[in-house]
Amino acid sequence: xxxxxxxxxxxxxxxxxxxxxxxxxxxxxxxxxxxxxxxxxxxxxxxxxxxxxxxxxxxxxxxxxxxxxxxxxxxxxxxxxxxxxxxxxxxxxxxxxxxxxxxxxxxxxxxxxxxxxxxxxxxxxxxxxxxxxxxxxxxxxxxxxxxxxxxxxxxxxxxxxxxxxxxxxxxxxxxxxxxxxxxxxxxxxxxxxxxxxxxxxxxxxxxxxxxxxxxxxxxxxxxxxxxxxxxxxxxxxxxxxxxxxxxxxxxxxxxxxxxxxxxxxxxxxxxxxxxxxxxxxxxxxxxxxxxxxxxxxxxxxxxxxxxxxxxxxxxxxxxxxxxxxxxxxxxxxxxxxxxxxxxxxxxxxxxxxxxxxxxxxxxxxxxxxxxxxxxxxxxxxxxxxxxxxxxxxxxxxxxxxxxxxxxxxxxxxxxxxxxxxxxxxxxxxxxxxxxxxxxxxxxxxxxxxxxxxxxxxxxxxxx
Amino acid sequence: xxxxxxxxxxxxxxxxxxxxxxxxxxxxxxxxxxxxxxxxxxxxxxxxxxxxxxxxxxxxxxxxxxxxxxxxxxxxxxxxxxxxxxxxxxxxxxxxxxxxxxxxxxxxxxxxxxxxxxxxxxxxxxxxxxxxxxxxxxxxxxxxxxxxxxxxxxxxxxxxxxxxxxxxxxxxxxxxxxxxxxxxxxxxxxxxxxxxxxxxxxxxxxxxxxxxxxxxxxxxxxxxxxxxxxxxxxxxxxxxxxxxxxxxxxxxxxxxxxxxxxxxxxxxxxxxxxxxxxxxxxxxxxxxxxxxxxxxxxxxxxxxxxxxxxxxxxxxxxxxxxxxxxxxxxxxxxxxxxxxxxxxxxxxxxxxxxxxxxxxxxxxxxxxxxxxxxxxxxxxxxxxxxxxxxxxxxxxxxxxxxxxxxxxxxxxxxxxxxxxxxxxx
Numbered sequence: 001x002x003x004x005x006x007x008x009x010x011x012x013x014x015x016x017x018x019x020x021x022x023x024x025x026x027x028x029x030x031x032x033x034x035x036x037x038x039x040x041x042x043x044x045x046x047x048x049x050x051x052x053x054x055x056x057x058x059x060x061x062x063x064x065x066x067x068x069x070x071x072x073x074x075x076x077x078x079x080x081x082x083x084x085x086x087x088x089x090x091x092x093x094x095x096x097x098x099x100x101x102x103x104x105x106x107x108x109x110x111x112x113x114x115x116x117x118x119x120x121x122x123x124x125x126x127x128x129x130x131x132x133x134x135x136x137x138x139x140x141x142x143x144x145x146x147x148x149x150x151x152x153x154x155x156x157x158x159x160x161x162x163x164x165x166x167x168x169x170x171x172x173x174x175x176x177x178x179x180x181x182x183x184x185x186x187x188x189x190x191x192x193x194x195x196x197x198x199x200x201x202x203x204x205x206x207x208x209x210x211x212x213x214x215x216x217x218x219x220x221x222x223x224x225x226x227x228x229x230x231x232x233x234x235x236x237x238x239x240x241x242x243x244x245x246x247x248x249x250x251x252x253x254x255x256x257x258x259x260x261x262x263x264x265x266x267x268x269x270x271x272x273x274x275x276x277x278x279x280x281x282x283x284x285x286x287x288x289x290x291x292x293x294x295x296x297x298x299x300x301x302x303x304x305x306x307x308x309x310x311x312x313x314x315x316x317x318x319x320x321x322x323x324x325x326x327x328x329x330x331x332x333x334x335x336x337x338x339x340x341x342x343x344x345x346x347x348x349x350x351x352x353x354x355x356x357x358x359x360x361x362x363x364x365x366x367x368x369x370x371x372x373x374x375x376x377x378x379x380x381x382x383x384x385x386x387x388x389x390x391x392x393x394x395x396x397x398x399x400x401x402x403x404x405x406x407x408x409x410x411x412x413x414x415x416x417x418x419x420x421x422x423x424x425x426x427x428x429x430x431x432x433x434x435x436x437x438x439x440x441x442x443x444x445x446x447x448x449x450x451x452x453x454x455x456x457x458x459x460x461x462x463x
Numbered sequence: 464x465x466x467x468x469x470x471x472x473x474x475x476x477x478x479x480x481x482x483x484x485x486x487x488x489x490x491x492x493x494x495x496x497x498x499x500x501x502x503x504x505x506x507x508x509x510x511x512x513x514x515x516x517x518x519x520x521x522x523x524x525x526x527x528x529x530x531x532x533x534x535x536x537x538x539x540x541x542x543x544x545x546x547x548x549x550x551x552x553x554x555x556x557x558x559x560x561x562x563x564x565x566x567x568x569x570x571x572x573x574x575x576x577x578x579x580x581x582x583x584x585x586x587x588x589x590x591x592x593x594x595x596x597x598x599x600x601x602x603x604x605x606x607x608x609x610x611x612x613x614x615x616x617x618x619x620x621x622x623x624x625x626x627x628x629x630x631x632x633x634x635x636x637x638x639x640x641x642x643x644x645x646x647x648x649x650x651x652x653x654x655x656x657x658x659x660x661x662x663x664x665x666x667x668x669x670x671x672x673x674x675x676x677x678x679x680x681x682x683x684x685x686x687x688x689x690x691x692x693x694x695x696x697x698x699x700x701x702x703x704x705x706x707x708x709x710x711x712x713x714x715x716x717x718x719x720x721x722x723x724x725x726x727x728x729x730x731x732x733x734x735x736x737x738x739x740x741x742x743x744x745x746x747x748x749x750x751x752x753x754x755x756x757x758x759x760x761x762x763x764x765x766x767x768x769x770x771x772x773x774x775x776x777x778x779x780x781x782x783x784x785x786x787x788x789x790x791x792x793x794x795x796x797x798x799x800x801x802x803x804x805x806x807x808x809x810x811x812x813x814x815x816x817x818x819x820x821x822x823x824x825x826x827x828x829x830x831x832x833x834x835x836x837x838x839x840x841x842x843x844x845x846x847x848x849x850x851x852x853x854x855x856x857x858x859x860x861x862x863x864x865x866x867x868x869x870x871x872x873x874x875x876x877x878x879x880x881x882x883x884x885x886x887x888x
Contacts, residue, residue, distance in 0.1 A: 007656070141656045305655060338612045338652040344604075402626030404601060429601035431625040 001135045004113070006032040008334060009127055009140030011119050011280065014041020016311030016323030017146030018103050023331035024144075025110025032138050033112050034119040034129050039103040042148050042312075043320040045096055046167045051190055053092040054170060055351050058197035065199075073387075083198060086173040121281030124304045142306045142334045145294065146327065147280060149273040149312035154182065156242050157250075163243070163267045166191060176200050176265035180250050182240045184211040186350040188270035189223065193353045196232050203233040203262050205240050205252050212350065215409075216362045222391035222411050226353045235260075243267075275313045290315065298340045300330050308334075322346050345407070345426045347419040354389055355415045359422040360407030366397045370406060373398075373432075373456025375448045377412045379463050382443035388413035394448040396432065396456050403432040403457075414445060421449055432457050465546025467516050469500065469538040471531050474510055480532045481505045483525040488538070492520045500538050503531070518542035547596060594618055602629040610634055612651075665759040676822040679738060683858040684817045687870050691833055691848045694880045701774075709775050714830060715753070716777035718805055720883045721876040722828070723749040723770040729869050733802045735823045736860055743825075743860060752801030752821050755785045763821055764788040765801040774883075803828070816853040825857035826866075828873070 010021040013035030024031040038045045064081035066072055107114055115138070117131030125143060129136045151165035159165055164172075169191050177200065181192040184206035196202040204211070204227070211227070211234065212220045227234060237255030244251050249261045275293050288295040288303035293315045300308050308330045311323030329339045350356040363372045377383035377392030392412020398405050408422035425435055435453035440446040454460040471481060481503035488500050496517045503510055518540035525531045540546075594600060600617035602610070606629060610617050620637045622629035662670055691714075698712050705711070726733045726749050734745040749770045752763040764784035769777060787793035804821040805828050812832035820827050831851040838847045852873070856866040876882050 141658070333652060334656070336651045336654050339608070340611060342607060342611075399626070404626045404628075428603045429624070429626075429628040431628070433625055 001137065003137045003139065004032060004115075005139045006030045006113070007140070008032070008142045008144065008331070009034065009138050010112075010144045010146060010327075011127065012041065012146035012148055012311075013037075013039040013103070013114070014146060014148045014311065014323065015043045015320035016148070016327040017041065017144065018107060018327075019324040020144045020146060020310065020327030020331050021112045022106055022110040023328045024334065025107070025112045027331060027335040029331075029335060031110070031112045032115060032140070033107060034115045034117065034127060034138070036116070036118040038100055039107070039114070040096070040100050042150075044099050044103065046170055048320055049099060050092050050096055050170045051166070051187075051194075052351060053095045054088070055190060055194045057088045057091070058194040061199075062197035083175060085175045085198070089171065089173060092170070119280055121285050124285040124287070124307050127281075142308065144327070144330055144334075145282075145302070145307065145309040145313055146311050146323065147276040147313050148323075149318055150276050151270070152272045152274050154240060154269055154271060157182070157240055157267070157269060159269070162247065162264060163269060166268070166270055169195075169266070169268050172266070178263050178265050179203070179268060180205060180262050180264040180266070181268045181270060182250070183269065183271040184208075184234070184236075185214070185270060185272065186212065186352065186356075188268065189227075189352045190350065191268060191270070192232065193227070193230075196227075196230055197353075201231075203235065203264075205235045205238050205250070205262070207237070207239055209237045209255070211236070212352075212356070215350070215356060215358060216364055219356055219358065219362070219395075219409050219411050222354050222389070223350075223352045223356065225391060230353075235262075240269075273312065273318055275315075277313070298342065299333055300326050300341060301333075306334075317346055317348060319346060319348060343427070344429075345423060347423045349416045349419055351416065354392055354411055354413045356409070356411045357415055357419045357422060358407070358409045359419060360405070360426050361397055362407055362409055363395075363397050366399075366406045369400050370397050371400045371403075371432075371456050372396070373452045373454070373460070375452040375455055375460060375463060377448065379451070380443075380445060380448045382445050382447070383412065385443065386414065388445075394418070394452045396435065396449070396452045398432050398456055405430045405432065405435065408449070408452075410448070412445075418445055418449060421446060465542055465544055466521070467518055467540040467542040467546040468536050469512070469514060469540065470536050471503065471512075471533050473533050474503075474505060480530045481510070483527055483529050483531060483537075484509060486523060486527070487511075488520050488523065490520050490523060494518065494520060494540070501525070512537065514538070514540070516540060516542050545595075600629055601627060602634075603631075606631050606634055613638065665757075665762070669760050672822065673819055676819050680820050680822060681858040682817070682820060682855045683861070683863055683866055684853065684855045685863075685866055685870055686815045686851050686853045687874055689830075689850045689852050689874050690838075690878050691850045694877055695833070695848050697880050705775075710778040710782055712774070712778050713781075715781055715805060715807060716774050717877065717880065717883065718828065718830065718873075719749075719751050719766065719769045719772075719777040719781070720774055721873055722751060722803055722805070723772075724876060724883065725869065725872055726770060728872065729865070731860055732826045732856070732865075732869055734825050734860070735802060736825050736857060737823060738859070746802045748802070750800050750802045752804035752824070753781060753785055754804060754806035754818075754821075755788045757789045757791075759791075762788045762793070762798065763801060763804060764793050764797050765799065767800070805829070812850075815851050818853060818855045820855050820857055825860045826869070827855050829853040 007030040008024045010017045010033045013033055017033060018039060021031050021033040043049060061081055061083060064077055067075050068077040068080040115129045115131060115136055117129040119127045119129045121127050125140055127138045129138060153159050157163055166187050175198055179195050179200045179202045181188045181202065181204045184204050188204065189211060192202045192204055210217065211224055235252060235254055239253045241251045241253055244261050249263045250267050251259055251261050254260055285304060287307060294302055294309040294313050296302055296309050296314045300310050302309050310326035310330055312318040326341055329341055333339050345360040347357065347359040363370060372395060374393050374395045377388060378390050383392060389412060392415060394410040396405060397407040405425055410418055432453045435450060436457055438450065440450045451460050451462055474481060483501060484504045485502040488494055494514055494517065496515065497513050499511045500514050501512050503512060520538060521541050522539040524536050601622065602617055615637060617629055620629050620633055623633050624630045694717055702712050730745045731743060733749055734743050736743050748768050751766045751769045753766060755762050755764055764787060766780040766784055772780060784797050787797055801821060801824060803824055803826050806818050807830050812830065814831060816829050818827040818829040831853060833848055833850045835846050836849050837844045854870055
């Protein structure tokens with residue numbers, strides 16, 4: 001057993017924790033990072049990155065499957081493509097491995113000491129790390145809690161056997177013939193759509209009466225259409241009850257309350273995530289909570305001096321990029337900079353089919369005073385030239401009195417990359433005239449953003 | 464005309480209520496923006512509340528001595544424009560200004576409320592921006608960050624950009640118009656971490672010896688001014704004429720010679736006092752400790768038998784023992800046994816010092832900085848090189864009278880350096 005004294009201790013090596021550690025190191029502070037699993041956390045090892053890899057592969061497979069059924073753009077395939085899901089997963093693991101190694105190298109360059117093992121606090125500043133080669137006690141002046149979140153299980157449908165979380169879904173070696181997804185949030189829809197493209201028979205069960213309940217219906221409609229056209233069965237307003245008696249299906253109560261048994265090789269439960277607050281001594285640290293989360297102020301300071309918390313642990317939105325921004329900020333605060341967390345907007349993307357981007361206020365939240373401009377993909381040359389579907393659009397929401405941009409939403413294939421422009425415009429405090437005054441390259445999807453602003457101003461060119 | 468309701472703002476630091484201690488306005492008063500309305504006292508500080516708007520006082524709430532909760536109405540004002548009274552949410556008045564003399568205590572991080580005391584801007588608003596309290600000021604991230612770092616509340620900064628966006632230039636203009644940002648809120652955030660540094664090795668030895676010396680020895684300190692003109696002339700002359708085999712002379716060898724010469728006249732000053740045995744060891748040999756800054760801290764190497772060294776030998780020995788101390792090669796012999804100590808900070812010498820006696824010795828002499836000054840000599844103003852000499856004596860052994868006499872004799876030897884080289888003085 002050895003004791004390590006350090007200026008900064010970061011608990012959790014996800015996108016919040018590792019960024020906090022790198023920034024601390026850059027600022028010349030003695031930094032220790034404790035991670036029990038692989039560096040990169042949920043995002044890199046069992047979330048954002050592997051799911052996007054799987055979605056990309058599924059898209060390739062679907063395109064080829066389409067070409068095999070009937071030539072597209074003059075391209076045909078003599079026979080249907082084959083799928084070796086184990087090989088797909090191996091490729092995905094390669095992507096994860098590359099990024100995982102990259103994080104380790106960045107931490108090393110920033111002179112961060114990485115301890116592998118489960119950390120447990122005995123008090124707010126002392127962490128016992130049970131590693132492979134014995135226990136290390138870390139005593140820190142500053143502690144940054146970045147333990148992240150974990151999938152929520154349904155009480156009557158615990159994980160195990162056929163019932164899996166997103167983590168196991170991203171490790172499947174054999175394609176399930178029949179997949180039932182419980183929960184039509186973005187995680188369930190992303191994975192459900194990907195498995196559908198790969199050829200699985202997918203059924204989605206959602207307690208609420210529509211999919212992606214956190215997004216407005218107009219934005220979600222193209223996704224619903226895609227699911228409909230691709231034979232994904234939706235049970236909305238339905239409740240997942242339990243496994244069937246022989247264990248090969250899920251019993252649900254549909255919206256009329258009638259019990260239905262859905263046959264399933266795998267049941268993917270994606271009903272949300274909760275902050276990881278158990279098992280590492282949060283109680284011993286005597287830190288105030290905010291519901292299930294750790295309470296922090298706008299500097300991510302907890303109720304205990306020099307203990308900081310970031311990312312999924314401190315509340316919604318549970319997004320990697322929010323965690324990273326908070327991690328960077330906290331490191332700078334510890335180094336004596338004057339900072340606070342005051343973003344105008346945090347972008348959110350659903351990598352569904354098609355993709356959804358939302359930044360800032362939607363029309364309903366902005367209220368009847370706001371002006372809205374919508375520009376359809378159908379009128380965008382680049383979208384047409386990529387066969388990016390007819391349902392997409394970009395929508396801007398602005399104040400009527402001074403044209404200040406309040407929010408931007410978009411749905412459509414490849415639209416996720418536009419989140420950069422949307423967020424930049426909001427953070428810079430752009431008005432509609434600013435967006436209208438920027439020349440966008442032709443042909444590009446970005447033109448749709450420009451035209452949506454023109455539309456809101458009442459003089460769009462191409463619609 | 465609208466009604467503006469001024470409520471007790473969140474003063475921070477977990478304060479839920481405050482006591483009304485003084486009213487500065489009464490009903491009917493016409494007040495200007497930033498005028499003080501009322502003083503309230505928390506257990507941390509007395510804070511004066513200034514008005515964020517100009518207007519006429521229509522009502523005041525809160526008797527002197529009354530405890531009022533955060534968010535409760537203090538003043539109602541009639542203002543030009545819409546006011547805020549029809550809004551349900553509490554208004555955000557100008558943040559409180561701390562009164563001079565109150566020490567701003569840092570609150571422990573304890574959300575809620577926010578752990579930092581609210582920035583306390585005492586700023587005029589050059590453009591008289593009355594942005595409604597619920598309207599978020601718009602600015603790009605870099606502008607927001609700079610404002611926050613400077614403690615400038617963007618709420619009060621006029622925006623000249625499209626739709627009222629606050630541009631970097633707007634912020635510059637605001638800062639220029641309101642003078643420097645209040646120092647209590649500008650610059651880096653308060654830093655609360657404390658490093659633990661183990662006091663070990665030489666540092667611990669120094670700490671123990673200093674503590675022991677100050678606890679045991681009743682120090683008597685005495686400062687006298689020396690005229691160094693002649694000795695400096697002599698020193699320059701000797702340095703210019705010296706051969707390559709001779710070290711460069713500083714002032715210290717002259718003081719060493721002087722201390723050696725004074726031994727016979729003041730035997731109890733060149734001594735070591737064993738206070739537990741109650742015995743003073745007055746040495747005939749003059750072993751001069753030289754306070755020396757080394758990389759590890761203060762050390763006192765010793766030039767032994769200064770009475771048997773000429774000026775050049777004093778300089779040579781001085782260089783040798785101090786170098787040995789600095790590079791860590793000094794022997795035990797060279798680091799102990801001194802009977803009196805010289806401490807000089809050279810160019811850092813300052814005006815006066817209160818040197819700590821190198822126990823168990825009974826005296827320490829510290830020359831201060833040389834400086835050319837106009838002085839009166841024979842009814843003429845002349846430029847002379849002057850220097851203070853600080854000294855401390857163990858008052859158990861050396862009376863103030865004797866200490867003064869010792870320093871005066873030393874002064875005579877230094878001011879008339881020829882005496883240093885005479886057998887009979």
